[in-house]
Structure formats: structure tokens, C-alpha cells
Amino acid sequence: MLLISLVPIIFVLIGMIVLKKSAIVVSPLTLILTIFLAFIVFKMNSANIVNETIKGVTEGGKIIFLVWSAFAMLVMLQYTKAMERIKITLANITDDRRILLIMIGYCFSIFLEGAAGAGTPTAICAPFLVGVGFTPLSAAIAGMLGAGIAPSWGGAGATTIVGHSVVAEHIPLQLASAISGLIAMFGAFLIPSIMIFALLGKNGFKGLKKYILFISLITSFSFFLITNYIGPEIVSLGSGAIGIIASLIYVKVFKHETPDEYRYIPEKINHNENSIPTVVKAFAPYTILIIALPVIRFSFPLATLSKYGYVVWIACVIFMVVLLGSLILNSLKYYPIFIKESLLKVIPAFISMGSLLSVANIMKQTGMLSIIAQSLSNFAGNGYPIVAVLIGSLGTFIAGTGLGSNIMFGPMHMSAAELLSLNKVTIFAAQNVGGAIGNMICPNNIVAVAATVDTLGKEGEIMKKCIPSWGILVGVYGLVGVIFTHIIFL
Known part of the structure; x- marks a missing residue:
């Protein structure tokens, strides 16, 4: 049954990475295959299959609602030329892209995870990075x-x-939170280096090591x-804010020479610079967003925000920011265009x-996930902390959220x-941080980020590039988890 349970996961990996589809x-082919296995092998009745499929489509619609809002914001910033002002301003902060x-893709991502979570960081940061070159x-x-650490805590x-x-x-x-933090701090230390190496290779560290x-x-x-x-x-909120502030201090206080190949020079503006928005107006949408998200998140109970789906309130906030941004940028009449153009991209x-x-x-209802997780745990023994990290990642890979993974496998x-006489706190912490790094290779999240930057069709390339980094963190977290469980917190 283990091999059969693994079939949908293997099918996704082969289809996207090996066959580059x-x-x-x-995704639809995987669904058809999974339905076949559920009906024939696991004897799941057709009514339950239909219900779980409808539920999945509904939840998918809610996530795409968030992606749509983030894309609308990017379209607005580009259409109003606010992004050109943002580029100029950022170039004045540092000429090293x-x-x-790191500032946008990592620190700002961590901040947004703490402000809202639920895919907000990649939906906002990826288009922002496109905007700056x-x-x-x-x-x-x-x-x-950049979204592989903070999801252990998520929004609030x-x-x-x-x-x-x-x-x-x-x-x-x-x-539980404290030990999760002790493990995650190793990942937090490694991610900046991982991002540079994954995108730029070893030459990317030239002049940047300090x-x-x-x-x-x-x-x-x-x-x-x-x-x-x-x-x-x-x-996440605090760590992200500290990282952004620290980066701003660094570039202003310490002398930094940028190699020519990594120098950030905004494209030359083909029109009068006075025709583009001021700094205040250009950054107004982001300013409103980073204030509105944490204020709303901390002002209402989680149950209230989750009534129609947790991501729905975030998307509504972003759409309101796009509306206010259109007003501030004197482009209110084009608001319907921003909405329509972005919608067509994410369908x-x-x-x-x-x-x-x-x-x-x-897979959850048939017990496929439980079979995989139980099989891993049966072979673990004293290496169970490593397996806990893997199972945490597996839960997020399938379910799309670290929270879902924690609830499923906690x-x-x-x-x-208890059976292995191991420290329950370190084991839960290993699961918790494993769930976070599962976000780095989660197909749902890859589809979402690909939609926000208009790279649908290249999901396999994204996943292939992220898997080695995920593997490094699984190894590091697993090793730290073993040391914590068998030596430090025995």
C-alpha cells in the first residue's frame, strides 16, 4: 500500500521535473489518477470523492483570489509608472541587486508572513522582485x-x-515555539546564502560575504x-522588521563595493521624470498594505478572519489597497482594467x-498520507527527528500549509x-520546522507564485531549482533535531 500511496506524489514530480510539463x-491528470486509486484500491465511495473534489476546487478558488489581488497590485504599479519610481528609490538605497x-525576497517575506501568512509573502514579494529588475x-x-522559515509561525x-x-x-x-525557534535559527542563518547560491552561483558571493x-x-x-x-x-513579524532595518543600516553605515555584474541600474526613463509619481505616492500602496495587514490580523479573532477562508480576508485587503492606490496615483478610472487584466492572467x-x-x-481521506507517514516512522528508530522533519515537509507538500501538516501529523x-521514549517537544518542533521548509517545494505554492509573475508552464523549473535547497535544510534540521533529542534535551 505504501507504493500505491506514493503514486500521486511521484506522478507530480516526474511530470513537472522530468517531463517538464x-x-x-x-495537475488534472494527477487528480484523475488519484480518483482512480481512491475508488478502485481504497474503496472510497463516489459521493465522498465528489465532495472532496468540490472542496479542493473551492479552496483553490480562494487561493487564486489572493493571487489575483496580488497580480492586480503589480499591474497597477506598472500601469501608473509607480514601479519606475520604486526602482529609482531602491537604487538610491543600494546599487547591489x-x-x-535578500531585503525583499527574504526579510520582507518574513515580515509579510508574520503580518498575514497564507501565501502573502510570495504573492507580494515575487512581483516586487520582477519590478526591480x-x-x-x-x-x-x-x-x-525566501518563504521556507517563517511559516513555522505564520500570521500572528x-x-x-x-x-x-x-x-x-x-x-x-x-x-514548543522556543525549541522550534532554536532549530529554525539554523535555517534562518543559511537561507541568505542558499538564495544567492541558487540564483547566482558561487560567484554571487563576490564582495557580499560581510x-x-x-x-x-x-x-x-x-x-x-x-x-x-x-x-x-x-x-515572523518582528524578525522580518529587524532584518529590513538591519539591512538599511548596513548599506548606509558600511562601505560596500558592488561588482559591475551585480550592479542595479534602473532602466532609463523614456519620459520626463516629473511625470512619474512621487516617492510617497509610489510607495503608498505598500505602506498601506504593511500597516493594514497586521492591524487587521491582530484586531480580529482567528475564527472571524477564517469564516470564509483565511486567504479571503487577505485578498480583500489587497484589493482595497489597489483601489486606494488607484485613487492616490490618479488612476481610479483604470481600476477595472487592473482587475480585468490580472484576472485573465490567473485563470x-x-x-x-x-x-x-x-x-x-x-489522499488525506483515503489514508494515503497516513500510510506514508506511518511507514516512515516505523523505520526511524533513534533517527525519528529526521523523519519528523520529512513528514512535516510531506504534509505541507500535499496540503499546502504548515498548519495543516501540524494538525494532520502532530x-x-x-x-x-512516547513509544520510542523520545522528547515530545523536540519531535513536535522538528515537525513544525519541517512543515515550513515544505513550502519551498509545495506544488500548490509553486503554481501560485508562477501565476503572480506570469511564468505558468515553468513550474517544473522552479521546483527543480528549489529541491536541493530544501534537501540541505532537511539534513540540517534533521541533524539538529537528533542532537537536541538525544543529547541536549535528553
């Missing part, structure tokens, strides 16, 4: 890699807080400090997203830890 082709890559494919890869700490609720009788919340070390230490220490001495609610992604989420639902880990 678009998700819009692979590698630093901009990165290729759409590079921006998509950066968006995926929801991933850890709600995920912990299913294991609350076994371990205290603060300790900044990489600086920002790696800052973000790593931030995760450690906030998780261990403050609490789970502001881990194909809806097919992929709905299919993939339906596959996830059916109780199983507690039972395994």
Missing part, C-alpha cells in the same frame, strides 16, 4: 526559497499556536530571541490549484515519541 497539464534580493523565473524561485503565530492545539496535553505552547554574514546572524538571532523570550505571536492557475488541492483532500508524532 506544465502544472496545468500534470543581491542585497535587494529580476527575471520572472528568478523572482519565483526567490519567492519560494497561528501555525504554531493552532498546530499545537492538537498536542496541547503533551507539551506547553511556549516550549553582508551575508551580517544579515544571517541578525535574522538567526532574531528568531532565537523572540521565540525564547517573547512568544510565538510576533516571531489558468485555477485549474492547477483546484486539481492539486483535490488530490490533497482525497498526534502521530506524540504517540511515536
Whole structure:
């Protein structure tokens, strides 16, 4: 049954990476295959299959609603020439586009994860990176890699807080968050280097090693400090803000020579610079957004925001920001154009997203995921912390969220830890951080980021580029988890 349960996952990987087929082709075929297995092998009745498929399509529509809003914001910024002003302003902050890559694709991504979560970082940061000169494919890869740490906490700490609720009788919340932070700080230290190497190769570190070390230490220490001495609610929000501020201080205080090949020079403006928006107006949409998201998130109970689907309120906020931005940028009459143009771009992604989420639902209901996870745990023994990281990633790979992974597998880990006489806190923490890095290779998230930067059809390339980085973090987290479980927190 294990091999049969793995078939949908293998089919996706082969289709997207080996055969290089678009998700819009692979996803529906995977759904058909999964339905066949569910009906023939797992004896799932047709009514349940239809219900889980409808549920998946509905959830996919909600995520695409978020992608649509983010794309509309990019279209507005480009149409009003606000993005040109943003480019000029960022070039005045630093002429090194590698630093901009880390500031936007990593630090700003962490901040947005804490402000809202649920795919907001990649939806906003990837188009932003395109706007400042990165290729759409590079921006998509950066968006995926930059979102591999903070989702352990998500918007207002929801991933850890709600995920912990299913294991609350076994371990205290603060300790679960603290140990998760101790493991995640190693990932936070590595991600800036991983992003540079993945996108630019070893030559990308030329003249940048001091900044990489600086920002790696800052973000790593931030995760450690906030998780261990403050609490789970502001881990991502605080760490992201600290990273952005630290980067701004670095480029202003320390002398930095940028190699010519990595120098960021905005394209020459073909019209009078006075015709483009002022700095205040150009940045107004982002300013409103980074204020509105955390204010709304911390002002309402999670149940209220999740009433129609957690991502729905985020998308509504972004659409309102696009409306206000259109007003501020004197382009209100073009608002319908922004909405229509962005909608046409994301419709194909809806097919992929709905299919993939339906596959996830059916795999959960048939027990395929549980079979895979249980099989891994049966062979683990003292290496169980490594397996916990892998299972956490597996849950996110299929379900699309670290929270879903925690809820799905948290109780199983507690039972395994008890049987193996292992520390339940370190095992849950391994699951929690594993769920976060699962975001880096999650097909649902890849489809979403590809849609926001108009690279649908290249999902396999994105995944192929992210898998080695994911593998490195699985190894590091697994090793740290083993050391914590068998030596430090024995």
C-alpha cells in the first residue's frame, strides 16, 4: 500500500521535473489518477470523492483570489509608472541587486508572513522582485526559497499556536515555539546564502560575504530571541522588521563595493521624470498594505478572519489597497482594467490549484498520507527527528500549509515519541520546522507564485531549482533535531 500511496506524489514530480510539463497539464491528470486509486484500491465511495473534489476546487478558488489581488497590485504599479519610481528609490538605497534580493525576497517575506501568512509573502514579494529588475523565473524561485522559515509561525503565530492545539496535553505552547525557534535559527542563518547560491552561483558571493554574514546572524538571532523570550505571536513579524532595518543600516553605515555584474541600474526613463509619481505616492500602496495587514490580523479573532477562508480576508485587503492606490496615483478610472487584466492572467492557475488541492483532500481521506507517514516512522528508530522533519515537509507538500501538516501529523508524532521514549517537544518542533521548509517545494505554492509573475508552464523549473535547497535544510534540521533529542534535551 505504501507504493500505491506514493503514486500521486511521484506522478507530480516526474511530470513537472522530468517531463517538464506544465502544472496545468500534470495537475488534472494527477487528480484523475488519484480518483482512480481512491475508488478502485481504497474503496472510497463516489459521493465522498465528489465532495472532496468540490472542496479542493473551492479552496483553490480562494487561493487564486489572493493571487489575483496580488497580480492586480503589480499591474497597477506598472500601469501608473509607480514601479519606475520604486526602482529609482531602491537604487538610491543600494546599487547591489543581491542585497535587494535578500531585503525583499527574504526579510520582507518574513515580515509579510508574520503580518498575514497564507501565501502573502510570495504573492507580494515575487512581483516586487520582477519590478526591480529580476527575471520572472528568478523572482519565483526567490519567492519560494525566501518563504521556507517563517511559516513555522505564520500570521500572528497561528501555525504554531493552532498546530499545537492538537498536542496541547503533551507539551506547553511556549516550549514548543522556543525549541522550534532554536532549530529554525539554523535555517534562518543559511537561507541568505542558499538564495544567492541558487540564483547566482558561487560567484554571487563576490564582495557580499560581510553582508551575508551580517544579515544571517541578525535574522538567526532574531528568531532565537523572540521565540525564547517573547512568544510565538510576533516571531515572523518582528524578525522580518529587524532584518529590513538591519539591512538599511548596513548599506548606509558600511562601505560596500558592488561588482559591475551585480550592479542595479534602473532602466532609463523614456519620459520626463516629473511625470512619474512621487516617492510617497509610489510607495503608498505598500505602506498601506504593511500597516493594514497586521492591524487587521491582530484586531480580529482567528475564527472571524477564517469564516470564509483565511486567504479571503487577505485578498480583500489587497484589493482595497489597489483601489486606494488607484485613487492616490490618479488612476481610479483604470481600476477595472487592473482587475480585468490580472484576472485573465490567473485563470489558468485555477485549474492547477483546484486539481492539486483535490488530490490533497482525497489522499488525506483515503489514508494515503497516513500510510506514508506511518511507514516512515516505523523505520526511524533513534533517527525519528529526521523523519519528523520529512513528514512535516510531506504534509505541507500535499496540503499546502504548515498548519495543516501540524494538525494532520502532530498526534502521530506524540504517540511515536512516547513509544520510542523520545522528547515530545523536540519531535513536535522538528515537525513544525519541517512543515515550513515544505513550502519551498509545495506544488500548490509553486503554481501560485508562477501565476503572480506570469511564468505558468515553468513550474517544473522552479521546483527543480528549489529541491536541493530544501534537501540541505532537511539534513540540517534533521541533524539538529537528533542532537537536541538525544543529547541536549535528553
